[in-house]
Amino acid sequence: MPLLHWSPRSPYVRKVMVALHEKGLAGQVETVRTHADPLIPHPGLMALNPLSKIPTLELDDGRLLFDSHVICRWADRSGAVGPRLFPEDLLAERDEALGTGLLDVALPWLVEVRLRPAAQRSDDMIAVYRTKMNRVADWLEDHVPALEARAFDIGHLSIGVALCYLDFRFEAEAWRKGRPRLAAWHAAFAARPSVQATAFRDDPRPT
Numbered sequence: 543m544p545l546l547h548w549s550p551r552s553p554y555v556r557k558v559m560v561a562l563h564e565k566g567l568a569g570q571v572e573t574v575r576t577h578a579d580p581l582i583p584h585p586g587l588m589a590l591n592p593l594s595k596i597p598t599l600e601l602d603d604g605r606l607l608f609d610s611h612v613i614c615r616w617a618d619r620s621g622a623v624g625p626r627l628f629p630e631d632l633l634a635e636r637d638e639a640l641g642t643g644l645l646d647v648a649l650p651w652l653v654e655v656r657l658r659p660a661a662q663r664s665d666d667m668i669a670v671y672r673t674k675m676n677r678v679a680d681w682l683e684d685h686v687p688a689l690e691a692r693a694f695d696i697g698h699l700s701i702g703v704a705l706c707y708l709d710f711r712f713e714a715e716a717w718r719k720g721r722p723r724l725a726a727w728h729a730a731f732a733a734r735p736s737v738q739a740t741a742f743r744d745d746p747r748p749t
């Protein structure tokens with residue numbers, strides 16, 4: 543059975559988990575809890591993925607897949623059911639990039655405020671992250687009609703998971719404020735069984 547290096551804290555892993563559920567593959571992939579600390583590269587994980595990042599997927603034939611985009615493509619090809627996550631229309635992947643791009647802003651922001659000693663923290667960088675987060679959310683508020691006009695794809699999945707992550711780690715930023723269309727769109731996303739089944743959780747870290 544394919545083995546996914548997994549954490550219930552990771553938004554990139556959740557993207558993959560939602561894709562596995564959407565494609566009917568959740569029961570066909572084993573998960574192993576792996577702690578990928580951005581400040582301490584993990585020797586065992588680096589033997590599989592030199593970037594020391596999760597999600598990383600070990601396939602039965604020995605191939606190693608990373609990152610979340612590639613693993614979601616694998617799920618889309620491998621699953622016999624569910625929506626087509628990667629349609630011809632490149633706007634699906636453009637929006638996937640926007641969702642993971644939002645995560646690429648949120649993760650270093652979290653490192654800045656949670657992991658870095660206060661003396662090394664950069665208020666300038668935090669201001670940049672906040673500006674980008676708000677610009678993305680404004681852009682999404684304007685693009686809700688375009689999102690609603692398409693069938694569910696990897697773009698919806700990626701954006702929806704990124705907003706779930708803002709709820710998990712950046713609740714105080716109140717991304718819904720002044721963005722009623724995006725809030726309503728996200729409520730419908732959050733009700734999907736695949737999203738309900740993959741909630742974020744601060745589990746105990748493996749030793």
Ligand SMILES: N[C@@H](CCC(=O)N[C@@H](CS)C(=O)NCC(=O)O)C(=O)O
Nearest residue numbers: 552553554578579580595596609610
């Ligand atoms: N572009 C990657 C990003 C994956 C990523 O950054 N994952 C985090 C966990 S949320 C990680 O493994 N961080 C460890 C590190 O940066 O060394 C993807 O889409 O899968």
